[in-house]
Amino acid sequence: MNRDGENIMVILSSPSGVGKTTLTKKIQQKYNTFRISVSHTTRAPRSNEVDGVDYHFVSKKNFETLISENRFYEYAKIFDNYYGTLKKNVDDTILLNDIIFDIDWQGTKQLSKFDNLNLIKIFLIADNKKELKNRLIKRAQNSKEEVEKRLKSFDEDIKHWSDYDYVIINKNLDVCFKQIENIIHNFKNKLLISSHKVL
Numbered sequence: 001m002n003r004d005g006e007n008i009m010v011i012l013s014s015p016s017g018v019g020k021t022t023l024t025k026k027i028q029q030k031y032n033t034f035r036i037s038v039s040h041t042t043r044a045p046r047s048n049e050v051d052g053v054d055y056h057f058v059s060k061k062n063f064e065t066l067i068s069e070n071r072f073y074e075y076a077k078i079f080d081n082y083y084g085t086l087k088k089n090v091d092d093t094i095l096l097n098d099i100i101f102d103i104d105w106q107g108t109k110q111l112s113k114f115d116n117l118n119l120i121k122i123f124l125i126a127d128n129k130k131e132l133k134n135r136l137i138k139r140a141q142n143s144k145e146e147v148e149k150r151l152k153s154f155d156e157d158i159k160h161w162s163d164y165d166y167v168i169i170n171k172n173l174d175v176c177f178k179q180i181e182n183i184i185h186n187f188k189n190k191l192l193i194s195s196h197k198v199l
């Protein structure tokens with residue numbers, strides 16, 4: 001993993017349905033230095049998802065082979081499926097670009113163990129659980145059972161907020177986006193100052 005460059009890594013974690021995917025896409029659209037890390041998963045694709053764009057969809061057997069070959073920087077089992085970030089993808093991307101990771105708290109813990117990363121960890125939460133439920137149902141991409149499973153994991157997920165550098169409550173997507181932009185700008189400025197490029 002490139003640890004000396006000035007490109008940065010931003011982790012955006014949240015319980016399902018809080019708006020993280022929309023926000024990561026907005027960041028990438030506005031800032032052409034950013035690339036979204038495309039994870040590997042054993043979950044089935046949703047109707048609107050494209051292999052290689054939203055995820056690399058692989059079989060459980062393939063995923064377990066990648067684990068045994070130590071090819072992931074981090075991986076986790078979430079809702080009975082594996083999700084993980086391949087080392088090679090990160091190593092290639094960070095040479096030229098900043099990276100946004102849409103990963104859970106388990107992956108965040110694993111990535112945090114690497115030293116000297118220019119890493120910002122942001123945790124997004126919904127302002128209330130009822131609103132979250134409505135969003136998950138409206139999204140209509142998950143079965144009723146999956147919605148229930150994801151809501152249950154909300155309580156577990158939010159226990160991990162203290163592992164993050166920032167916690168943002170997503171009441172309004174535009175406000176939330178602005179807050180994330182400010183965090184990124186400040187972090188990049190600090191890096192520039194510490195590398196003596198700005199005095």
Ligand code: 5GP
Pocket residue numbers: 013014015016039040043074075076078083084085102103104105106107108
């Ligand atoms: P979904 O099935 O809704 O796309 O994602 C479920 C959860 O998996 C989300 O919380 C998402 O952040 C997390 N996730 C997606 N990719 C990865 C990954 O590569 N590693 C880890 N640890 N979590 C991931």
